[in-house]
Amino acid sequence: DAGITxxxxxxxxxxxxxxxxxCHQTWxxxxxxxxxxxxxxxxxxxxxxxxxxxxxxxxxxxGYVVSRSKTENFPLTLESATRSQTSVYFCASSELDRGxxxxxxxxxxxxxxx
Amino acid sequence: DxxxxxxxxxxxxxxxxxxxxxxxxxxxxxxxxxxxxQIHSQGPQYIIHGLKNNETNEMASLIITEDRxxxxxxxxxxxxxxxxxxxxxVPTDSWGKFQFGAxxxxxxxx
Numbered sequence: 596d597a598g599i600t601x602x603x604x605x606x607x608x609x610x611x612x613x614x615x616x617x618c619h620q621t622w623x624x625x626x627x628x629x630x631x632x633x634x635x636x637x638x639x640x641x642x643x644x645x646x647x648x649x650x651x652x653x654x655x656x657x658g659y660v661v662s663r664s665k666t667e668n669f670p671l672t673l674e675s676a677t678r679s680q681t682s683v684y685f686c687a688s689s690e691l692d693r694g695x696x697x698x699x700x701x702x703x704x705x706x707x708x709x
Numbered sequence: 710d711x712x713x714x715x716x717x718x719x720x721x722x723x724x725x726x727x728x729x730x731x732x733x734x735x736x737x738x739x740x741x742x743x744x745x746x747q748i749h750s751q752g753p754q755y756i757i758h759g760l761k762n763n764e765t766n767e768m769a770s771l772i773i774t775e776d777r778x779x780x781x782x783x784x785x786x787x788x789x790x791x792x793x794x795x796x797x798x799v800p801t802d803s804w805g806k807f808q809f810g811a812x813x814x815x816x817x818x819x
Contacts, residue, residue: 637809695741700752
């Protein structure tokens, strides 16, 4: 199916464990983004990527690692999960090489760290 | 980022036009205004964007003032499915590094 998909949709993990959230898009968009959204707050940018093998920090990168070995995938890893990382995580992609345009968001991954 | 200011909430009757204001007085000449919405628990959905001219698509119209310091998103005939949080965003650059504020919670009532 065409689009942007995140997996898993729901995840419960324990403090200190490593967990990876997956994001896959089928449009070959050059730009991809990871946001987190906490209860009652707007979305905050964690990391973004302008192309394969090019990533950069956003507003709240601490505790997260990303990679972009393939254009279509942009996994987000929590190296040692903490309770403060309990959140809903959204991935997005966009074809910004052609100028300002829309971004497409996934349905989100709800992560709970216990 | 150019800071945006939106009212925290507004109600709208079904079938009526919803006019959502946004102030962005520090916007630079080449910065675009974007509107997204987020229906409960879903990922944000793009609505429209513009630079200085008014824009219209199948979802909404965007009216930007001549001095570009404010804009209005117009949902011409609101439906119950338009109930959502609406975000007005002015990204720092065309990379789409959006900073989502609190947005406006719009509730469409029958």
